[in-house]
Amino acid sequence: MRVRFSVNDREQVADDVWEGESLLFVLRERLGLPGAKNACEQGECGSCTVYLDGVPVCACLVAAGQAQGREVRTVEGLASADGLAPVQQAFAECGAVQCGFCTPGLLVQADDLITRVPDPSDAEIREALAGNLCRCTGYEKILEAVRRAAELKAAGR
Amino acid sequence: MTTVPVSAAKDVVAPGRGGVGDSVLRPDGTLKVTGEFAYASDLWIDGMLFGVTLRSPHARARIRSIDVGPALAVPGVEAVLTHEDVPGRKVYGLEHADQPVLAIGEVRHQGEPIALVAADHPETARHAAEQIRVGWEVLEPITDARAVIADPDSLRVQDRGGIARHQPVRVGDMVAARARAEVVVSGDFSVGIQDQAFLGPESGLAVPGEDGGIDLFVATQWLHNDLRQIAPCLGLPDEKVRMTLAGVGGAFGGREDLSMQIHAGMLALRTGRPVKIVYNRYESFFGHVHRHPALMRYEYGATRDGRILYADAEIVLDGGAYTSSTLAVVANAASLGLGPYEIPNIEIDAYGVYTNNPPCGAMRGFGAVQACFAYESMMDRLGEACGVGPVEIRRINAVGQGSKLATGQVIDSPAPLADMLTRLEAMPLPAPPDTADLRNLPGGVSQTTHGEGVARGVGYGVGIKNICFSEGFDDYSTARVRLEVVGGEATAVVHTAAAEVGQGLVTLQAQIARTELGVDRVVIQPADNGVGDAGSSSASRQSYMTGGAVKAACEAVRADVLALARERLGGTYEDLSLIGGKVVSASAGALAEIADVLGDRVVEQTREYHHRPTVAMDPVTGQGDTHVQLALCVHRAVVDVDVELGLVKVVELAAVQDVGKIMNRLSLEGQIHGGSAQGLGLALMEEIVVQDGLVRNPSFTDYLIPTILDMPPMRLDILESPDPAAPYGLRGAGEPPTLSSTPAIVAAVRDATGRALTRVPIRPEHICR
Numbered sequence: 001m002r003v004r005f006s007v008n009d010r011e012q013v014a015d016d017v018w019e020g021e022s023l024l025f026v027l028r029e030r031l032g033l034p035g036a037k038n039a040c041e042q043g044e045c046g047s048c049t050v051y052l053d054g055v056p057v058c059a060c061l062v063a064a065g066q067a068q069g070r071e072v073r074t075v076e077g078l079a080s081a082d083g084l085a086p087v088q089q090a091f092a093e094c095g096a097v098q099c100g101f102c103t104p105g106l107l108v109q110a111d112d113l114i115t116r117v118p119d120p121s122d123a124e125i126r127e128a129l130a131g132n133l134c135r136c137t138g139y140e141k142i143l144e145a146v147r148r149a150a151e152l153k154a155a156g157r
Numbered sequence: 158m159t160t161v162p163v164s165a166a167k168d169v170v171a172p173g174r175g176g177v178g179d180s181v182l183r184p185d186g187t188l189k190v191t192g193e194f195a196y197a198s199d200l201w202i203d204g205m206l207f208g209v210t211l212r213s214p215h216a217r218a219r220i221r222s223i224d225v226g227p228a229l230a231v232p233g234v235e236a237v238l239t240h241e242d243v244p245g246r247k248v249y250g251l252e253h254a255d256q257p258v259l260a261i262g263e264v265r266h267q268g269e270p271i272a273l274v275a276a277d278h279p280e281t282a283r284h285a286a287e288q289i290r291v292g293w294e295v296l297e298p299i300t301d302a303r304a305v306i307a308d309p310d311s312l313r314v315q316d317r318g319g320i321a322r323h324q325p326v327r328v329g330d331m332v333a334a335r336a337r338a339e340v341v342v343s344g345d346f347s348v349g350i351q352d353q354a355f356l357g358p359e360s361g362l363a364v365p366g367e368d369g370g371i372d373l374f375v376a377t378q379w380l381h382n383d384l385r386q387i388a389p390c391l392g393l394p395d396e397k398v399r400m401t402l403a404g405v406g407g408a409f410g411g412r413e414d415l416s417m418q419i420h421a422g423m424l425a426l427r428t429g430r431p432v433k434i435v436y437n438r439y440e441s442f443f444g445h446v447h448r449h450p451a452l453m454r455y456e457y458g459a460t461r462d463g464r465i466l467y468a469d470a471e472i473v474l475d476g477g478a479y480t481s482s483t484l485a486v487v488a489n490a491a492s493l494g495l496g497p498y499e500i501p502n503i504e505i506d507a508y509g510v511y512t513n514n515p516p517c518g519a520m521r522g523f524g525a526v527q528a529c530f531a532y533e534s535m536m537d538r539l540g541e542a543c544g545v546g547p548v549e550i551r552r553i554n555a556v557g558q559g560s561k562l563a564t565g566q567v568i569d570s571p572a573p574l575a576d577m578l579t580r581l582e583a584m585p586l587p588a589p590p591d592t593a594d595l596r597n598l599p600g601g602v603s604q605t606t607h608g609e610g611v612a613r614g615v616g617y618g619v620g621i622k623n624i625c626f627s628e629g630f631d632d633y634s635t636a637r638v639r640l641e642v643v644g645g646e647a648t649a650v651v652h653t654a655a656a657e658v659g660q661g662l663v664t665l666q667a668q669i670a671r672t673e674l675g676v677d678r679v680v681i682q683p684a685d686n687g688v689g690d691a692g693s694s695s696a697s698r699q700s701y702m703t704g705g706a707v708k709a710a711c712e713a714v715r716a717d718v719l720a721l722a723r724e725r726l727g728g729t730y731e732d733l734s735l736i737g738g739k740v741v742s743a744s745a746g747a748l749a750e751i752a753d754v755l756g757d758r759v760v761e762q763t764r765e766y767h768h769r770p771t772v773a774m775d776p777v778t779g780q781g782d783t784h785v786q787l788a789l790c791v792h793r794a795v796v797d798v799d800v801e802l803g804l805v806k807v808v809e810l811a812a813v814q815d816v817g818k819i820m821n822r823l824s825l826e827g828q829i830h831g832g833s834a835q836g837l838g839l840a841l842m843e844e845i846v847v848q849d850g851l852v853r854n855p856s857f858t859d860y861l862i863p864t865i866l867d868m869p870p871m872r873l874d875i876l877e878s879p880d881p882a883a884p885y886g887l888r889g890a891g892e893p894p895t896l897s898s899t900p901a902i903v904a905a906v907r908d909a910t911g912r913a914l915t916r917v918p919i920r921p922e923h924i925c926r
Contacts, residue, residue, distance in 0.1 A: 018280060034199035035192020039356040040438040044857035047356055075192035092186035095823040099659025100189030101356040101406030107190060123596050129865045135356050135407050136659050138830030139865040
């Protein structure tokens with residue numbers, strides 16, 4: 001089948017998509033956007049998190065056909081012409097990235113949090129990121145990075 | 158000759174500032190936060206096929222027949238291979254080549270690879286693999302490690318016999334010590350199978366070369382040791398197997414053994430097309446070795462005031478069907494089996510055995526983790542029996558510089574354990590739980606009570622880990638460093654084969670080059686086998702070994718540049734150094750720009766760095782100077798336990814670690830946090846559950862690793878007592894925190910519940926029985 005949707009503000013068309021393919025597979029293997037990651041492919045780890053019409057979803061749990069006509073934003077689309085998004089800058093600065101495999105999903109989830117909750121408490125950060133596994137950092141630097149990202153965003157960065 | 162995949166590793170440019178000791182940011186950080194960093198599973202090249210592996214559903218069975226015909230008939234399938242198609246040697250392995258590339262007539266563990274399929278779509282390949290017909294004769298698996306020790310000749314899983322290694326340690330006069338003991342404590346302890354659970358699945362791309370060779374882009378921990386195993390199996394000379402590190406999504410020991418490397422190579426050579434293999438999470442649980450499960454019996458005798466007189470320990474490690482790194486894991490368990498305590502009389506028997514349980518090998522902490530849980534549990538028992546507190550009983554028996562380990566090896570650099578414990582104890586404790594907010598209670602928002610059954614506990618743990626490979630292994634590293642002018646700026650180019658797996662080695666290499674060569678701009682080239690061996694990214698050794706090699710190569714480059722400077726400057730300066738992009742004389746100040754001294758010349762040097770020699774443990778007494786360096790970490794855990802529901806919340810972890818020299822505090826803290834989290838996982842949730850040799854929970858739904866809700870805030874106190882033998886005085890730092898956090902958390906849960914808790918991970922039923 002053919003699937004047509006918008007990814008990071010660009011119209012995309014994927015042809016010969018098998019009905020069982022996930023949005024994650026189409027992004028990674030057909031559209032050349034491997035930013036969203038394939039750590040578990042069953043919705044447990046959050047590393048494939050992308051925005052679908054502005055709502056964070058696990059791209060591995062979305063059938064490609066469900067994206068038809070909708071808007072997807074991936075980690076590749078977080079930065080703007082002005083530079084890195086606050087979450088990206090903060091994760092890089094605070095040591096929240098080690099192997100980095102969980103990072104794309106965490107960035108989308110954290111970006112959503114600080115958009116909804118401009119000054120999140122630690123409890124709110126933990127709750128928001130509870131579905132994103134990280135095996136390297138022990139999460140301390142990730143908490144710090146989300147606090148910092150909220151500051152950067154509030155300061156208009 | 159080589160076609161490079163579109164997303165192959167590129168130079169990492171580190172244009173910034175910051176040398177050794179600074180909290181320099183990762184040079185690949187921007188790539189990783191923008192989604193541009195290419196991991197092994199992101200590799201893509203025109204015309205590539207997808208490979209999949211058919212694996213055994215049985216723990217032990219004979220293969221009567223394999224019919225690949227139905228798979229070959231599936232449209233889109235390009236190749237189906239079995240052991241008959243292995244071009245060269247049909248077995249491989251880290252320490253012994255005892256593991257079949259593809260099963261030959263028999264399988265010895267669930268998930269053992271049997272056949273390979275390459276097709277134009279991964280689903281087509283998977284579907285075709287399901288069509289392969291295997292005629293099985295299922296056998297009763299051998300799964301009881303202690304039974305194997307009792308009867309190793311008849312309970313043989315493979316040709317090598319039942320026991321991979323038995324390492325005794327014998328010190329002093331046990332009979333006399335037993336007679337003198339005023340207090341005797343004992344215990345049986347066990348550790349379940351832990352998984353590395355790196356997030357980036359096993360993956361890589363094999364591209365056939367025009368010369369009949371192959372280019373492999375893989376996520377691994379040790380390119381050269383992969384090569385030593387891959388080339389003979391592919392029937393190729395080493396120089397025709399070109400290895401490049403692809404982006405690694407975590408490792409933790411799980412990438413020391415080969416996974417898809419030979420398989421992708423076989424499919425690429427057969428089809429003449431590039432082949433990519435990416436495991437999914439289910440397959441990943443079968444695609445790599447795990448941490449050895451352990452059964453341990455300990456007995457200590459002591460004086461009434463708590464001084465240990467003797468220790469008697471049996472440690473049984475189940476390695477599964479193949480040797481992997483079991484021999485070295487046994488050595489660590491034996492040599493570090495009693496921890497960093499002075500004990501004059503010792504009898505240890507450590508065993509690694511073959512069974513049909515899941516194969517086990519390297520994981521962060523490597524043989525020292527399992528014993529640490531037992532010996533720290535014993536220290537708490539001893540303290541209780543003597544009426545001495547947990548910190549004091551450890552201080553009484555603590556090693557220091559000059560103390561002997563169980564192996565007789567004298568600790569010849571600082572080991573300030575007693576001081577570390579004092580500092581740990583002095584750290585402030587967290588506030589009592591605020592039970593008004595459910596999120597603060599064990600179980601969080603799923604709590605069904607108002608905290609009536611919640612009790613707080615505090616526990617301590619101590620661990621000691623060897624750094625670098627032990628027992629006579631010369632695990633050297635090699636670095637090639639070049640200094641040249643690029644765009645008017647003096648630039649250091651660093652090339653090694655060392656695997657960046659997330660730990661920050663690329664950052665550290667740039668820091669060292671800046672410090673030694675006085676330049677800002679450093680380029681880290683992709684790790685490949687176009688340069689000499691760097692050894693493994695394991696045993697907490699890369700800062701020490703590849704750090705040492707980069708430092709040595711930089712020093713050689715610096716000497717050449719200074720010679721050029723002397724030539725140019727005419728004088729006979731003996732006090733020159735390279736600082737801030739300039740050639741600087743201590744007496745006369747800045748004399749010239751490095752860029753001007755270099756002109757269009759390129760100065761390049763390659764150096765190998767070797768650590769001091771060690772020896773194997775004596776096969777009878779276990780004695781010998783077996784370790785290069787030793788590292789200590791201590792933890793205090795504070796937990797809240799719902800004793801009625803069996804739920805545990807770790808409220809805080811505090812740690813004191815001596816790292817010799819803080820090379821990069823930001824990276825180091827990340828290592829301590831992450832290592833502590835993996836120890837928390839082992840204490841409370843992480844276990845591959847096995848029944849009759851079969852894994853019951855191969856998914857992240859059922860194999861739980863700590864989330865951000867499970868991991869508490871941490872307090873860190875990092876000490877710097879330099880090791881004069883090591884580069885910059887540093888001490889390997891990645892593994893020690895993984896050891897001590899587990900027993901500290903278990904001790905805290907014991908403190909809260911009064912339960913004996915002799916097994917990790919702790920399950921709710923252990924708490925509320």
